[in-house]
Amino acid sequence: MLNRLRFLSTITFVGVFGILGHSIGLASDPPPADEVGASVSARIYQVEGTLPVDDPNSSQWASVSESEFKLAPQVHWPERIQEVTVKSVKVKGLHNGQDLAILVEYEDPTEDPQDAAAIEFMVGDKKAHFAHGQEMLQVEGGPVNIWYWKKENGKALDMSAKGFKTLTAQEKQDVKATGVWEGGSWKVVFSRALRTEDEKDVQIEPGEWRNIAFAFWDGAVVDGLVKEKGSQKAVSSWWSIRAEPTADNSIFGWVILGLALAAGFEFVVIRKLRKGQSA
Amino acid sequence: MRGPIASGAILLVGMFIFLKFILPLMTAPLPASLIYLYLALTLSGIMIFGTMSASSLESLMGPIFRFLSGEGQSGVGRTARLAVLVLFPLLVGWQTYSSLAPSDMPPGENRTIHPAPPGEFVGLANPYQNNEANVNMGKGLYAAYCSPCHGANYDGKGTAAPGFNPPPANFSDPGTIAQLQESYLFWRIKKGGVGLPVEGMPWKSAMPRWEVELPDEFIWKIIMGEYDGAHQSPRTWEEEE
Numbered sequence: 001m002l003n004r005l006r007f008l009s010t011i012t013f014v015g016v017f018g019i020l021g022h023s024i025g026l027a028s029d030p031p032p033a034d035e036v037g038a039s040v041s042a043r044i045y046q047v048e049g050t051l052p053v054d055d056p057n058s059s060q061w062a063s064v065s066e067s068e069f070k071l072a073p074q075v076h077w078p079e080r081i082q083e084v085t086v087k088s089v090k091v092k093g094l095h096n097g098q099d100l101a102i103l104v105e106y107e108d109p110t111e112d113p114q115d116a117a118a119i120e121f122m123v124g125d126k127k128a129h130f131a132h133g134q135e136m137l138q139v140e141g142g143p144v145n146i147w148y149w150k151k152e153n154g155k156a157l158d159m160s161a162k163g164f165k166t167l168t169a170q171e172k173q174d175v176k177a178t179g180v181w182e183g184g185s186w187k188v189v190f191s192r193a194l195r196t197e198d199e200k201d202v203q204i205e206p207g208e209w210r211n212i213a214f215a216f217w218d219g220a221v222v223d224g225l226v227k228e229k230g231s232q233k234a235v236s237s238w239w240s241i242r243a244e245p246t247a248d249n250s251i252f253g254w255v256i257l258g259l260a261l262a263a264g265f266e267f268v269v270i271r272k273l274r275k276g277q278s279a
Numbered sequence: 280m281r282g283p284i285a286s287g288a289i290l291l292v293g294m295f296i297f298l299k300f301i302l303p304l305m306t307a308p309l310p311a312s313l314i315y316l317y318l319a320l321t322l323s324g325i326m327i328f329g330t331m332s333a334s335s336l337e338s339l340m341g342p343i344f345r346f347l348s349g350e351g352q353s354g355v356g357r358t359a360r361l362a363v364l365v366l367f368p369l370l371v372g373w374q375t376y377s378s379l380a381p382s383d384m385p386p387g388e389n390r391t392i393h394p395a396p397p398g399e400f401v402g403l404a405n406p407y408q409n410n411e412a413n414v415n416m417g418k419g420l421y422a423a424y425c426s427p428c429h430g431a432n433y434d435g436k437g438t439a440a441p442g443f444n445p446p447p448a449n450f451s452d453p454g455t456i457a458q459l460q461e462s463y464l465f466w467r468i469k470k471g472g473v474g475l476p477v478e479g480m481p482w483k484s485a486m487p488r489w490e491v492e493l494p495d496e497f498i499w500k501i502i503m504g505e506y507d508g509a510h511q512s513p514r515t516w517e518e519e520e
Contacts, residue, residue: 040444041385072442075427076472076485078492082427082438127482129473136473136481138397209385237444237483240385251379258375262368273348 039067041240042212044093044100044204051094051101056180056187061103066090069214071106071234076131077164081232085109085218089236095243100204101191106216111181114219114226116150117188121202122211122238123160130213130237132161145202147190149177151219156190160200172198194243207245211238283339287325294321390445391478393459400466407499417504420497424489425505433509443485450509457511464502464513469495 045064052058069091073084085108092103104117122128126142129135133144143162149155156177161167174196179188194204202210214236217228228234298314309317329339346352349360407413422431428447430436435449448455456464466474472484489498506513 070442072439072485073427075439076487087441122482127480129482130485134473136475137470138474138476139481141482207381234442235485236442237485239444242385245381248381251376254379255372255375259368259372262371266364266367270348273344274350276344 038070038088039091039239041209041242042067042069042091042093042102044095044102044241044243046206046244046246047094047096049096051096051099051191053099053101053176053189053191054178056103056105056178056189057182060094061092064092064094066092066105067239069236069239071214071216071236074215074231074233074235076235077134077231079231081228084216084228084234085220086216086234089214089216091214091241093241093243095194095204095206097194097206097246099191099193100243101189103187103189104214105185105187107185108181108216108218109184110218110220111151111186112219112221113152114150114217114221114229115179115181115186116148116217116219117177117179117186118146118148118215119190120147120213120215121145123200123202128162128211130235132164132167134163143200145200147175147177147192149179149188149190151179151181154179158192158201170198170200172196172200174198174201204243206243209240209242212241213238282342283329283335284342287322287329287339290325291318291321294318388480390480390483392445393463394476394479396463396466400462402460403462403465405461405465405499405502407496407503409503413500414503414507417500417502418508419504420493420501421504421508424493425501428485433505444483445480447486450505450511453511456506456509457514459514461499461502461506461513464505465495465498468498468501 043065047060052060067090068088070088071084071086073081075082086106088106090105092105094101102119104119106117108115120130121144122133123143123145126140128142128144132146133141135141141162143160146157146159146161146167148157148159150157156173156175158170158173158175159167160170175190175192177188177190179186181187192201194206196203204210216234217232218234219229220227295314295318298309298317302309328335330336346356346360347363349357352360421429426437427439428435428437428443429450430440430447433450435447435452437447440447450456467486469488469490471488471490472486473481473488475481475484493501502513
């Protein structure tokens with residue numbers, strides 16, 4: 001009797017306490033707070049069917065949550081700029097397993113032919129500097145893939161760079177973009193296949209994180225000069241983005257197994273207890 | 280009169296309150312995993328004490344076992360038992376889910392804020408005299424080249440600061456330049472963000488590589504202006520006798 005009690009008490013307490021402790025550990029170590037009070041990542045949500053690639057105002061966009069990233073004047077290299085029009089950008093993403101669409105929305109009080117927007121990705125496993133993958137002195141960097149859109153021609157350019165003065169349009173153009181200006185803000189949708197054959201392109205694999213950065217140009221003409229052009233633009237450094245993975249239903253199998261094991265454990269314990277008490 | 284279960288529970292709760300809320304008043308807060316370890320040790324102690332003899336075992340475990348077995352229970356006891364028996368598998372199921380579900384958090388990046396400088400920059404001394412003319416010249420250069428990000432008040436709150444990740448350093452914070460030697464600042468200004476080693480994550484830094492645009496003389500004077508403006512002093516090696 002004493003031995004049986006010892007055995008039962010030990011396994012019951014170790015089991016319950018172990019699970020409780022694990023919960024405490026999970027619940028009370030919060031993820032690190034972000035540093036600037038805005039988003040640190042954006043999500044590309046999975047949907048069925050066609051994506052609203054030509055329609056920044058589609059109701060499909062209303063159903064997904066947005067991330068917001070602050071922007072700064074480009075002061076990292078000459079020609080610098082001290083004050084920019086676009087202060088932050090809201091980002092939404094959708095994919096359907098084949099293609100993806102990324103919507104950027106930002107305030108710009110005037111619609112001008114030289115208005116432009118760009119998003120940038122690291123390509124491959126090597127880290128690339130957010131400034132066009134410029135050379136780093138102690139780290140071997142990789143290239144970047146830049147998707148550039150300009151109001152003037154309404155088209156997207158699929159570009160590559162690895163260092164200053166290396167920015168070039170790719171031979172294979174895989175990116176599309178559509179922009180709509182309304183009431184003081186631009187909405188631009190960039191779209192592409194998740195995966196391409198071009199090794200110069202970023203490959204978006206659902207479930208995997210990628211680095212993304214943004215740049216915007218206010219093409220307003222002030223005193224006969226275009227306000228922001230070339231390196232004079234609003235920029236961000238790297239943030240994270242991920243295409244949501246397809247839901248993995250095997251998790252629920254494991255959850256059910258866990259439930260069943262716990263219930264079975266209870267059953268065995270109670271049976272043994274009842275036998276012990278009636279003995 | 281208290282039974283051993285109540286005493287044990289009070290001891291555990293008391294221990295938790297002590298570790299979680301009282302201890303941090305005297306020292307740094309303990310990580311949750313360490314608190315859990317101490318609580319597990321406390322529980323082991325209670326179990327060892329309670330299982331020392333057959334009678335103590337009965338008084339410790341008896342009520343628990345009678346509660347679990349459910350014999351002769353009615354009313355509140357019955358409901359409580361049912362709740363425990365239902366909640367336990369649910370807790371296990373939730374644990375299984377939360378440990379398997381894909382994380383929504385982007386990969387953590389442990390960036391080293393002050394990584395070791397390259398050897399050639401260690402121990403360099405500022406070749407310019409710390410006098411009013413040089414400090415003022417440094418402050419002027421700081422205002423022109425550094426203040427858009429690091430702020431006119433040396434607090435990292437320049438007009439261009441909010442968009443950058445990592446944010447520009449706040450020199451008035453005692454954890455930045457006050458912890459560093461002038462030679463370290465010379466390296467960071469001269470080589471900029473791209474000069475950082477891998478643990479400093481150079482790919483994210485917007486700090487310009489100023490050697491391309493400014494002579495060394497300007498950089499040394501900016502350092503003087505920076506310390507003076509931020510009311511900090513550079514860290515120095517202690518004088519050896």
